[in-house]
Amino acid sequence: MDELTALAALAHRMGVYTEYVDGLFRPVTVQPETLVRVCAALGAEMDGASDAPAALRALDSVERGLLPPVLVAWAGILPQVDLTDRKVTRAEVVLEAGGVVPVAQEGDRLGAIPPLPSGYHALVIEHSGIHERCTVISSPVRSWRRPESHRSWGFAAELAALRSSRSRSVADLRDLETTCRWVGAHGGDLVMVLPLLPTFNREPAEPSPYSPVSRLFWSELILDLEQNHRTSAPPDRLDVTRADAEVRAALSGRTLDGLPGPDRELARYARFRGAQALLGRNWREWPADARSGQPSAADVDPEEERFHLLAQLLARQQLGELRQRLETDGFRLGLDLAVGVHPDGYDTWSRQELFAGAMSVGAPPDGGFPSGQDWGFLPVHPEISRREGHRYLAASIGHQMALAGVLRVDHVMAWTRLYWIPHGMGKHEGTYVSYPAEELFAVLCLESHRNHCEVAGENLGTVPPEIDEALPRHGIWGMFLAQFEAAGEGEISSPAGSEIAMVGTHDTPLLSSWIEGGDIGERIRYGLLAPEEEAEVRAERNRAVERLAAHLDCPVDDHREFLERLLVWLGESDSPLVVPWIEDLWLEKVRVNLPGTPSSIRPNWQRPMRMLLDEVLVDPEVERIVRRLSDSRGPDDERHANLTDQD
Numbered sequence: 001m002d003e004l005t006a007l008a009a010l011a012h013r014m015g016v017y018t019e020y021v022d023g024l025f026r027p028v029t030v031q032p033e034t035l036v037r038v039c040a041a042l043g044a045e046m047d048g049a050s051d052a053p054a055a056l057r058a059l060d061s062v063e064r065g066l067l068p069p070v071l072v073a074w075a076g077i078l079p080q081v082d083l084t085d086r087k088v089t090r091a092e093v094v095l096e097a098g099g100v101v102p103v104a105q106e107g108d109r110l111g112a113i114p115p116l117p118s119g120y121h122a123l124v125i126e127h128s129g130i131h132e133r134c135t136v137i138s139s140p141v142r143s144w145r146r147p148e149s150h151r152s153w154g155f156a157a158e159l160a161a162l163r164s165s166r167s168r169s170v171a172d173l174r175d176l177e178t179t180c181r182w183v184g185a186h187g188g189d190l191v192m193v194l195p196l197l198p199t200f201n202r203e204p205a206e207p208s209p210y211s212p213v214s215r216l217f218w219s220e221l222i223l224d225l226e227q228n229h230r231t232s233a234p235p236d237r238l239d240v241t242r243a244d245a246e247v248r249a250a251l252s253g254r255t256l257d258g259l260p261g262p263d264r265e266l267a268r269y270a271r272f273r274g275a276q277a278l279l280g281r282n283w284r285e286w287p288a289d290a291r292s293g294q295p296s297a298a299d300v301d302p303e304e305e306r307f308h309l310l311a312q313l314l315a316r317q318q319l320g321e322l323r324q325r326l327e328t329d330g331f332r333l334g335l336d337l338a339v340g341v342h343p344d345g346y347d348t349w350s351r352q353e354l355f356a357g358a359m360s361v362g363a364p365p366d367g368g369f370p371s372g373q374d375w376g377f378l379p380v381h382p383e384i385s386r387r388e389g390h391r392y393l394a395a396s397i398g399h400q401m402a403l404a405g406v407l408r409v410d411h412v413m414a415w416t417r418l419y420w421i422p423h424g425m426g427k428h429e430g431t432y433v434s435y436p437a438e439e440l441f442a443v444l445c446l447e448s449h450r451n452h453c454e455v456a457g458e459n460l461g462t463v464p465p466e467i468d469e470a471l472p473r474h475g476i477w478g479m480f481l482a483q484f485e486a487a488g489e490g491e492i493s494s495p496a497g498s499e500i501a502m503v504g505t506h507d508t509p510l511l512s513s514w515i516e517g518g519d520i521g522e523r524i525r526y527g528l529l530a531p532e533e534e535a536e537v538r539a540e541r542n543r544a545v546e547r548l549a550a551h552l553d554c555p556v557d558d559h560r561e562f563l564e565r566l567l568v569w570l571g572e573s574d575s576p577l578v579v580p581w582i583e584d585l586w587l588e589k590v591r592v593n594l595p596g597t598p599s600s601i602r603p604n605w606q607r608p609m610r611m612l613l614d615e616v617l618v619d620p621e622v623e624r625i626v627r628r629l630s631d632s633r634g635p636d637d638e639r640h641a642n643l644t645d646q647d
Helices: 003-013 032-041 049-061 173-185 240-251 264-279 302-328 346-350 382-387 391-401 437-451 465-473 482-486 511-516 518-525 531-552 559-571 582-586 620-632
Strands: 019-021 027-029 070-074 088-094 100-102 119-127 130-139 152-157 190-193 332-337 359-363 406-409 417-422 431-434 454-457 478-481 499-502
Touching: 003 032, 003 049, 032 049, 032 359, 032 417, 032 431, 070 437, 130 437, 152 173, 152 332, 152 582, 173 190, 173 302, 190 406, 240 302, 264 302, 264 346, 302 332, 332 391, 391 406, 391 437, 437 454, 437 465, 454 478, 478 482, 482 531, 511 518, 511 531, 511 559, 518 531, 531 559, 559 620, 582 620
Parallel strands: 070 130, 152 190, 190 332, 332 406, 406 454, 478 499
Antiparallel strands: 019 027, 088 100, 088 119, 119 130, 359 417, 417 431
């Protein structure tokens, strides 16, 4: 077998794509250097294609056990385990909550047992003096749904931008509750916010909520510090460094008295942040002991450690109390599960084997990003995740669902494959790596039921058919974007009963800018679109806008009327949940984020709303539009009546 044939066979065995179709519908044959580097990151011992035959032989020589790392027991039914010609001396399921269920051998397979309770269990077998153990994820097939299905609505927002006259440099949980109460008073039952996870706030600041320090903790900037800690906020930007200083000043004299003791994970997180204060943000440059997970007392700033302990305990307390108050009134928060973490963050340090080194996650070229995307964070190693029973993913999901009534899974395509880019290579030179989708959906459904949280998946862009099949099978809503529907071909369709209906997202232009094409000039300015392509892109945009305007039977130049008719159209659809971006209510034009641009050249995630929350809540035009959206969902008695689940 020649080396390139062996390399292709090795890649196939390791779940690495050797070819794919990119977002511009072009077939791509992955170059050998990419395959070598991705296979090496997955554990193959190789430096070049010439090492592929030996790496393939090494993979073949690994003795396989009878059990895979993970088994999924849908609805509690343990799948059959083939024993070939082995004689099993012991087989049992050790239940998560305690107790053991014995399993008999029946011929060449394990026998059937009664359905298992939901949970993370372990199947243990012994044969020929060998002890094997695997994780059994026993999960309902479909994610949790409220017993009553509603035609609900709400708004999406970036919490930091929801500033009021009482706010600090960024908005906080009190501003969020004010917004929720306002939406609830008008008949809505949801405010969906971008991730509330911790970010690096000191210079050089990294304000993106999608590049968090950890997916297991909360941002300290969301804390309600009471009125007496408010300072005059900068009117033109969200200054996270200044906000960080405000939180530190407010907590400087406060002790941990009266708060619950930190769990082991929180204690380790606070210690990590304390070590970063002395040793630097990039933990890969720390001394060996600290780098490997054992910082000494001399490596840790005790005040920084105390600050993060206190901030996290307070955030847990305030968020728990907020959820209880909102649930009492039938209101929910919507949260967003970020697909990755900052490479300098706590999760990559505390779980170094779990993250593949020298790789970034991104996306191949598509219509929006002809050169591809590099999101800058490390991918999770799929096989290492399996070996640990996907504990990190479960903890990340459970952390969010403990607070959320609805969880949106960012880039849900990652459940089946992720695009890996070797460091130093172009964004178009990566390839896809497969992930164990069935196992990951089992974790998602199980956590959904444990936390009574509904689930939506961001299935936008290049979506594999496996995802289109999995979402309805597991009772997970997809997403409908009016902007994307207008840009398509054929007759414009309304949102289905299995889709959350939106105008756009935090990654797309706001409606008024979309109508005018203002975002196109911005993309050219930041090098995301070639000037010679402008005419064609503007023609496509004008066609999409005119198609949607004709469908809504409204003029293009009256943006307010366009918005109202669009929201009514979405509201009258079968969608279970309509969630426009709140800033469209007053025709904001400058978007919160332009994907593909670093915050160093464009102030992404640093733009406050043009209107203060105080002004929004009393604005008569905003009030009228909200009423029209609410009315479009049906009268109160109809809106809150039981409806048939349509997916």
